[in-house]
Each structure stands twice: as C-alpha cells, then as structure tokens.
Amino acid sequence: MQKKYLLAPGPTAVPPEILLAMAQPMVHHRSKDFEPIVASVKEDLKWLFQTRQDVMILASSGTGGMESAIANVLSPGDRIIAINGGKFGERWVKMGQAYGLQVDEIKVEWGRAVDPGLIEQRLKQNPATKAVFVQASESSTGVAHDVKTLGSIVRNASGTVLVVDAVSAMGVFDLKTDEWGLDVVVTGSQKALMLPPGLAFVSLSEKAWGMAEKATLPKFYFNLKRERDNIRKNTTAYTPAISLIVGLQKAFELLKPEGLDGIFSRHGRLARATREAMAAIGLELFAKDSPSDALTAVKAPDAIDAEAIYKTVRDRYGITTAGGQDHLKGKVFRISHMGYADTFDVITAVAAVEMVLKGMGHPVTLGKGVAAAQTVLLKS
Ligand SMILES: Cc1ncc(COP(=O)(O)O)c(C=O)c1O
Numbered sequence: 001m002q003k004k005y006l007l008a009p010g011p012t013a014v015p016p017e018i019l020l021a022m023a024q025p026m027v028h029h030r031s032k033d034f035e036p037i038v039a040s041v042k043e044d045l046k047w048l049f050q051t052r053q054d055v056m057i058l059a060s061s062g063t064g065g066m067e068s069a070i071a072n073v074l075s076p077g078d079r080i081i082a083i084n085g086g087k088f089g090e091r092w093v094k095m096g097q098a099y100g101l102q103v104d105e106i107k108v109e110w111g112r113a114v115d116p117g118l119i120e121q122r123l124k125q126n127p128a129t130k131a132v133f134v135q136a137s138e139s140s141t142g143v144a145h146d147v148k149t150l151g152s153i154v155r156n157a158s159g160t161v162l163v164v165d166a167v168s169a170m171g172v173f174d175l176k177t178d179e180w181g182l183d184v185v186v187t188g189s190q191k192a193l194m195l196p197p198g199l200a201f202v203s204l205s206e207k208a209w210g211m212a213e214k215a216t217l218p219k220f221y222f223n224l225k226r227e228r229d230n231i232r233k234n235t236t237a238y239t240p241a242i243s244l245i246v247g248l249q250k251a252f253e254l255l256k257p258e259g260l261d262g263i264f265s266r267h268g269r270l271a272r273a274t275r276e277a278m279a280a281i282g283l284e285l286f287a288k289d290s291p292s293d294a295l296t297a298v299k300a301p302d303a304i305d306a307e308a309i310y311k312t313v314r315d316r317y318g319i320t321t322a323g324g325q326d327h328l329k330g331k332v333f334r335i336s337h338m339g340y341a342d343t344f345d346v347i348t349a350v351a352a353v354e355m356v357l358k359g360m361g362h363p364v365t366l367g368k369g370v371a372a373a374q375t376v377l378l379k380s
Contacts, residue, residue, distance in 0.1 A: 002318040007349050009139045009168055009295040009322055011190035011197050012339035014247075018194060021250035022243045029242055035234040037249050042231055044252040048170065049185060049203050050260075051177040056227040058200040059241040062167040062188030065200030067095060068222035069133075069163050069184045073208055075216040076100045078130040081122055083114045087140035087325045088165055092133040099217055104129065110141045110328065111297075113290035116149040123157050130211070131161045131184075136169035140325045142287040142297030142334060144173070151181035161208045167191060168294040170201075171255070172267045172338050183208040189244060191294070192267075194251050194340045198241045265380070267293040270337035270346050273376035277350040280372035281357070281364055286332045294338040297324075298353075299331060301362055306333045312356045319352050343377050 006013045027033035045055035080101050082092040085108030096103040108114045136147045147164050154162040161183035171192030177185050189199035226237045271293035278298050286297035300306035310323045310333040324332040335349045350369045357364045
C-alpha cells in the first residue's frame with residue numbers, strides 16, 4: 001500500500017469536501033437549482049480577483065482562457081508585446097503568431113523576472129502596441145513577474161492593455177486586478193482553487209472592454225461579450241461544467257473564512273519553508289530574483305538527473321512533484337505548495353527529497369532540510 005500525495009504545480013490536490021460536493025446528482029443548468037450557485041460564485045470570483053468587473057466562467061482549461069483574451073481584445077495584424085521567460089510565456093508568443101498578430105517577443109532568461117523598465121522602453125518605441133502579455137507566476141521556472149509595476153506602466157499607454165496569465169498566481173499571492181490596472185486576468189481551476197482541471201476564469205477592465213468593442217479577430221465559443229451578458233443573468237452561454245462550478249462554490253466556502261490575507265500568508269510561509277529547506281540541503285533555487293509562492297523550482301546537483309529525483313520521489317514514496325520542461329528537463333524539479341497545501345505537505349516533500357538524494361549517494365545530512373522548514377513554519 002502506498003499513500004499518494006499530489007504536490008505538482010497543477011493539477012493540485014482536491015479537498016474531500018469539494019470532491020463530495022461534486023459527487024452530488026446532476027442538476028440542470030437552466031434551472032433554479034443551478035442559477036443561485038452561479039449567482040454566488042460570480043460574486044466570490046470578484047472577491048478573489050479583487051475586481052468590480054464581471055469574471056467570466058469558461059468550460060476550458062487555462063489555455064482556453066488565454067486564447068479568449070487574445071481573440072476578444074485584438075484585431076488581425078495588431079502589434080503585441082509577449083514576455084517570454086518560460087514555457088507559458090512562450091505560449092503567448094505562439095498564440096499571438098497563430099492569430100496573425102505582429103508579436104514583439106521579449107525573451108527573458110529562464111529563472112529571471114522581466115525588467116519592467118524594458119517594457120516601458122518598448123512601449124515608448126512602439127506606441128501602437130495594443131497589448132502586453134505576461135505571466136504573474138511562470139510555472140515552468142517558478143518565477144513571479146512584477147505585474148504591479150507593469151500595470152502602472154501600461155496604464156499610462158492609453159491604447160494598450162496588460163494581459164496577465166494568473167493561472168498559477170490567482171489565490172496564491174496578492175493580485176489587485178482593479179487597483180494595479182491588470183486589464184485582462186486569466187486563471188484556471190486546477191491550481192490554487194483546489195478543483196479538478198476544466199474551468200477558466202477571465203476578467204476584463206473597462207479599458208479592455210473598450211478594445212473588445214472594436215476587436216475583429218474571429219471567435220465563436222470564446223465570445224466574452226456573450227459570456228458577460230449571460231453571467232449577469234446567472235448563467236453561461238453554453239452548457240457549463242456544472243459539477244466543477246458546484247465544486248467552486250464549496251472551494252469558496254473553504255477559502256473565504258481564511259480571507260485573502262490569510263491565503264496569501266499561508267502560501268508565503270509554505271514557499272519560504274520550502275526555499276529555506278532546499279538551501280539547507282545544499283540545493284540551488286532556479287528562480288534567482290523573484291520566486292513565486294506557488295511553487296519552488298530546484299536545481300538538481302550537477303551529477304544527478306532531476307528527472308530521476310522527481311520520478312523516484314513519485315515511484316518510491318507516492319509523492320507527485322514535477323520535472324523541468326524543455327531545456328530544463330533533467331536540470332530542475334518543481335515542488336508545488338499552492339492550493340490545498342499546508343505545513344505537512346512541505347515537510348513531506350522536503351523529507352522525501354532528502355531521502356531520495358541520500359539513496360542516490362548524494363551527501364545529505366538527513367533532517368537538515370526538514371529542520372530548516374520546521375524553523376520557518378514554527379515562526380510564522
Ligand atoms: C502559468 C500557466 N499558464 C497557463 C497554463 C495553462 O493552463 P492549462 O494547462 O489549464 O491549459 C498553466 C498550466 O500549467 C500555467 O501554469
């Protein structure tokens with residue numbers, strides 16, 4: 001018998017309360033059974049997004065939410081800036097190209113955060129830029145980009161919007177959608193919201209809705225204006241992922257008593273504990289200047305394949321973390337501490353990494369990383 005732990009940066013573990021809520025008999029979506037559920041989650045989504053605007057609910061993975069941002073705000077041939085500091089930044093570039101946009105790609109070294117000053121410069125050079133695309137948390141590298149400063153820069157460019165992929169950031173750390181000028185914000189269900197994959201959520205600022213009025217890129221399923229009209233009537237344009245939305249209502253019942261500050265500080269302490277633990281083991285963190293509190297990307301020791309670490313942690317101890325993507329494959333492994341995660345998830349992950357490294361003959365003092373994590377977790 002092996003107990004399983006899911007500590008990957010998505011999908012994340014789903015609490016039993018949510019699993020049970022989703023196991024209820026199906027209800028019809030155009031009915032009095034379901035409309036009050038949409039009415040409640042749509043208000044809670046505004047709380048989570050820190051926005052007064054509508055938050056649209058799409059039956060899709062996070063990438064569908066990203067695509068809806070492009071298709072609804074832009075027109076063929078529009079010029080955009082796509083910040084590419086990892087696998088998901090690269091996705092903005094590829095999507096923009098697929099939609100026939102002129103993509104000004106800003107490559108950022110993987111493991112580093114973008115310098116907002118660079119974006120300010122680019123916008124001055126190319127004032128016709130219609131949108132800047134970024135990740136709040138780049139899950140492939142464990143880096144958080146400074147979307148607050150980017151928001152303050154893009155706010156000054158009257159014809160440009162800031163589009164933020166917050167798939168692994170929303171509900172992890174502070175993202176003040178309205179106050180910071182985050183014009184389009186996208187997230188998904190399978191990260192900090194503690195749900196299975198299958199829902200995307202998108203908000204648009206007034207500035208972004210203004211652009212959406214004139215945008216001519218083709219769209220049908222991902223028509224956000226149609227979704228906005230429907231969510232205002234407590235429904236969705238097409239058949240929603242009913243059980244996931246029922247689960248979302250339960251997720252908010254669990255999250256709201258903790259409060260946004262409580263949620264952010266829980267993620268902060270788990271992330272700090274993981275980072276300190278890895279340093280105590282003698283491992284280097286991959287995110288150098290701006291680590292995301294959603295996950296920790298760790299460099300494997302030179303002589304050891306990171307794939308072997310995360311696979312042994314999984315196969316021997318039943319703990320699923322993640323390996324590296326693209327050129328980071330074999331170089332880094334990633335431990336998530338977002339969503340349904342708490343003190344002993346971190347301790348478990350750290351202890352397993354120590355045991356696996358020791359088993360591989362790496363010089364590790366067992367318990368050193370665990371003690372470092374405990375010290376952080378006791379203090380905060
Ligand atoms: C930062 C980020 N953006 C986008 C996505 C894509 O979401 P999905 O896989 O749900 O389409 C992910 C998923 O891992 C992500 O972490």
